[in-house]
Structures are given as C-alpha cells and as structure tokens.
Amino acid sequence: MSIKEKILEGREDIEKFFIKIIGREIFVPELDVFSSRCGCVGIMITVRGLFTDDVEIFQKQLVKKLEDLAKSFDINADWIFIRTLPGSDDVINIGVRELCNLCKEEYSYKKPRPDLISLKF
Amino acid sequence: MFSIPHPGDFESLKVIVNEIKKIKKYDKRARKERFEIYLGFSEFIGTGRATLHKPNFEELEEQIRYAKKNNLRMEVVINASCLGGTHLTANGISYINWIFNQLKNIGVECVALSDPYLVDLAKNNDLDVNVSCIALVDCLDKALFWDEKEVYAITLDSSINRHFDIIQEIKDNVNCKLKILVNEACLYKCPMRTQHFNFFSHANAQNIPALDDYYYNKCINLRIKNKELIIKSPFIRPEDLAHYEKMIDIFKISGRSHPIGWIKRVLLAYLKRKWDGNLMELLDCPRELQHFFYLDNKILNSAIKKWKTCNKRCSGCNFCKDLAEKALKVKN
Numbered sequence: 001m002s003i004k005e006k007i008l009e010g011r012e013d014i015e016k017f018f019i020k021i022i023g024r025e026i027f028v029p030e031l032d033v034f035s036s037r038c039g040c041v042g043i044m045i046t047v048r049g050l051f052t053d054d055v056e057i058f059q060k061q062l063v064k065k066l067e068d069l070a071k072s073f074d075i076n077a078d079w080i081f082i083r084t085l086p087g088s089d090d091v092i093n094i095g096v097r098e099l100c101n102l103c104k105e106e107y108s109y110k111k112p113r114p115d116l117i118s119l120k121f
Numbered sequence: 122m123f124s125i126p127h128p129g130d131f132e133s134l135k136v137i138v139n140e141i142k143k144i145k146k147y148d149k150r151a152r153k154e155r156f157e158i159y160l161g162f163s164e165f166i167g168t169g170r171a172t173l174h175k176p177n178f179e180e181l182e183e184q185i186r187y188a189k190k191n192n193l194r195m196e197v198v199i200n201a202s203c204l205g206g207t208h209l210t211a212n213g214i215s216y217i218n219w220i221f222n223q224l225k226n227i228g229v230e231c232v233a234l235s236d237p238y239l240v241d242l243a244k245n246n247d248l249d250v251n252v253s254c255i256a257l258v259d260c261l262d263k264a265l266f267w268d269e270k271e272v273y274a275i276t277l278d279s280s281i282n283r284h285f286d287i288i289q290e291i292k293d294n295v296n297c298k299l300k301i302l303v304n305e306a307c308l309y310k311c312p313m314r315t316q317h318f319n320f321f322s323h324a325n326a327q328n329i330p331a332l333d334d335y336y337y338n339k340c341i342n343l344r345i346k347n348k349e350l351i352i353k354s355p356f357i358r359p360e361d362l363a364h365y366e367k368m369i370d371i372f373k374i375s376g377r378s379h380p381i382g383w384i385k386r387v388l389l390a391y392l393k394r395k396w397d398g399n400l401m402e403l404l405d406c407p408r409e410l411q412h413f414f415y416l417d418n419k420i421l422n423s424a425i426k427k428w429k430t431c432n433k434r435c436s437g438c439n440f441c442k443d444l445a446e447k448a449l450k451v452k453n
C-alpha cells in the first residue's frame with residue numbers, strides 16, 4: 001500500500017472505529033503524520049464531536065487502536081494523548097508520538113499541560 | 122524569593138509542590154528559599170497570556186488551601202492590557218468588585234494587575250497588588266506612580282533587565298518589592314508587545330476565534346533571520362542571578378502555558394543557579410526554538426559584565442552580534 005493510501009485509510013478507519021464504539025457520529029476531518037525538528041515523529045488526529053467522558057470509557061480500546069495505527073507507520077507509540085478545548089470537555093485532537101529525549105522530559109506526565117491528558121506515557 | 126508559573130490545574134500544582142519538597146531535601150540554598158506561585162484567572166477580565174485552564178472559585182479555593190499548607194504564597198493574575206472600556210461601566214465596576222471580593226473570601230492574598238483603576242478597586246477590597254510586567258514599568262517615574270498606591274510589588278518591564286542603572290534608581294526610591302522576569306526572553310524593546318498583549322487579553326476573555334497569532338509567528342521569524350536578537354533579548358541566566366540580588370526581591374520565572382516538565386526543568390535550573398548546555402531550553406517566549414538553536418550557556422559566562430555597563434546604543438557596538446556568532450549555533 002502506498003503512504004497516501006495508508007493515510008487515507010487511517011483517517012477513515014479511525015472515524016469508523018469511533019462511530020462503531022461510541023454509537024454516534026464522530027467526525028475526523030484530518031489525520032496528519034508528522035516529524036518535528038526535535039526528532040519526535042507522530043500522528044495527529046483532529047476530531048469533532050468527541051468528549052473526555054467518551055475517551056475515558058473506551059480508553060483501553062482506543063489506546064490499542066492507536067498503537068496499531070502507529071505501528072503501521074513504523075512509529076512507536078511512546079505517548080498517546082488527547083487535547084481538550086481549554087475550560088471544556090471537548091476533545092479536539094488525539095496525538096500519538098514517538099518522543100525525542102527533550103520532549104520526553106517535558107511531556108511524560110499524566111497531565112503535562114492543563115489542556116492535555118495522557119492516555120499512555 | 123522565587124515566583125513560579127502555575128498552569129492553573131490542581132495536578133500541575135501538586136507536581137510543583139512535590140518538586141520543591143524534593144529539592145529542599147538535598148539543596149541547602151533551596152531550603153532557605155521562599156516561593157510564590159502565580160496563575161492566570163481569565164474570567165471576564167482576561168490576562169495577558171494564553172490560559173489553558175480556567176479554575177472556578179471553588180477549585181481555586183481548594184488550591185489556595187493546599188498552597189498555603191505547603192508554605193506557598195498564591196498570586197492570581199488578572200493583567201489584561203486592554204479591557205475594552207468595560208471596566209469603567211456601572212456593570213463592569215460592580216462585577217470587578219464582586220470578583221475581587223470573592224477572591225479575598227477564598228483566601229487569595231495578592232492579585233497581579235496592570236490597570237491603575239483595577240489596582241484601586243483591589244486595594245479597596247483589601248487585596249495586595251503586584252503590578253504586572255504588562256504595566257511596562259521601565260523608568261522611575263512610572264515606578265513612583267504605582268508605589269504611591271502602596272502596592273506589594275512591581276514587576277519590571279523586561280526591557281530594562283539589563284539596564285542596571287535604571288533598576289538601581291527604582292530600587293533606591295520605592296518602598297514596594299521589585300520583581301524581575303528571568304527567562305521571558307521576548308525581543309528587546311519589542312515593538313509588538315502592546316498589540317500582542319491586547320490580542321491575548323481579548324482572545325482569552327471572549328474566546329475570539331482568531332485564525333493565527335500573527336505577533337508570535339513574526340517574533341519567531343525575526344529571530345531566525347537575525348539571531349543577534351536572541352542574545353539581545355533580556356533574559357537572565359541562572360548563574361547571573363547574583364548580580365541582581367541586591368536590587369531585586371523576587372525572581373519570576375515565566376512560562377505558565379508550557380508543559381509541566383518544562384516548568385520543572387526551568388525552576389530547578391534557577392534554584393540551583395546553574396545550567397549546563399543549551400540555554401534555549403530555559404527560555405519561555407521562543408520555546409519552540411530550543412529545537413532549532415543551541416545557545417551555549419558557557420560562552421555567555423562573562424557577558425553580564427559587559428551588559429551591566431553597556432549604554433544600549435547598539436549601532437556603535439557589535440558585542441551581542443559577535444557573541445551570537447560564537448555562542449549560537451543551528452542544531453543539526
């Protein structure tokens with residue numbers, strides 16, 4: 001499968017996964033595979049319609065799903081997190097990251113920043 | 122005393138408290154040190170920085186109790202640079218009075234403010250006031266204006282961090298404490314400072330769906346294009362705190378919107394007054410550039426001597442430019 005097909009499939013797959021597991025419409029407008037200047041590599045997923053409660057309930061399945069997705073891109077899922085809208089329960093991003101040493105030092109916490117919640121760290 | 126950035130959620134406060142406890146166990150100097158913690162409170166009035174968590178009064182009360190139990194002063198930052206005129210309306214006045222009264226009731230000792238009218242209201246509500254760096258106090262006349270209001274402290278505009286003559290003159294003539302930002306590292310005399318603070322003030326308080334932070338992106342680009350700007354930016358190295366000790370009462374660490382692991386690193390470096398390696402890893406404003414530049418802290422060892430006596434007429438001096446060539450490298 002080409003990289004392009006893999007990304008296209010990944011986005012669709014995650015969207016379907018949420019709809020199936022949560023039982024209502026969740027919109028995944030974008031899935032990005034990235035590399036950072038620091039040496040981190042990862043996947044960033046934008047979500048709409050997902051809330052922290054949903055994630056809490058299905059955390060185990062979600063982590064497993066994201067680990068598999070990362071593996072398909074040859075990325076180690078060192079850190080899996082969600083980003084919420086400040087002051088709300090709306091999840092707006094889900095991130096999977098193979099951390100560089102500096103970012104490991106900065107982000108390896110249950111709640112490294114008030115708008116980030118680690119599901120795996 | 123050290124002033125520590127607190128992102129605002131209880132989890133982060135616990136990490137900070139644990140870190141202080143830990144270091145007090147093995148570091149003699151830290152054992153004698155006193156600490157205060159500051160967090161943004163962006164309800165209606167807004168603050169001058171991004172706020173990633175907005176605690177309500179109950180949560181804040183709980184955190185204050187916890188902080189006091191651990192011997193920490195807690196300061197609530199309400200330092201919007203622009204209030205859009207709302208504070209001078211009848212509704213605005215009673216709302217702000219209500220907020221200050223609530224803060225007082227839940228045990229807040231001190232608020233950081235930048236508007237003189239708000240300072241008067243806070244004093245009326247028996248709150249101590251720290252004049253925020255957003256008030257841009259960069260000379261004696263401004264400092265005297267605030268000192269006459271019997272404020273607890275003035276946080277100096279970081280643009281004068283390396284103007285030792287001005288700081289000394291302020292010190293000699295005010296009664297309040299002086300605070301200095303050690304690692305904010307904004308551009309020296311930043312031409313966009315007011316606009317950037319105004320943008321944050323409104324974006325925070327009113328959830329404006331801004332497309333992009335123009336000022337931040339501009340600021341980063343300027344430094345990539347001209348790395349001398351990084352050296353000229355008025356940060357204070359952990360090793361150089363001693364040069365400020367006689368004039369400054371409180372060293373304030375900047376960076377409440379960064380991850381807690383970063384805050385921990387910076388706090389430890391300044392407490393130990395020592396940092397080996399890339400100084401960019403301690404600087405707040407251009408934090409993303411820690412991945413791009415390596416600023417060799419050792420090479421800056423004696424720069425403070427020059428900065429202390431420098432007349433700040435950069436066109437006739439290449440000191441910072443030469444230093445940038447030597448100390449600052451693009452990471453590979």
Ligand SMILES: [Zn+2]
Pocket residue numbers: 036038039040099100101102103104
């Ligand atoms: Zn990284």
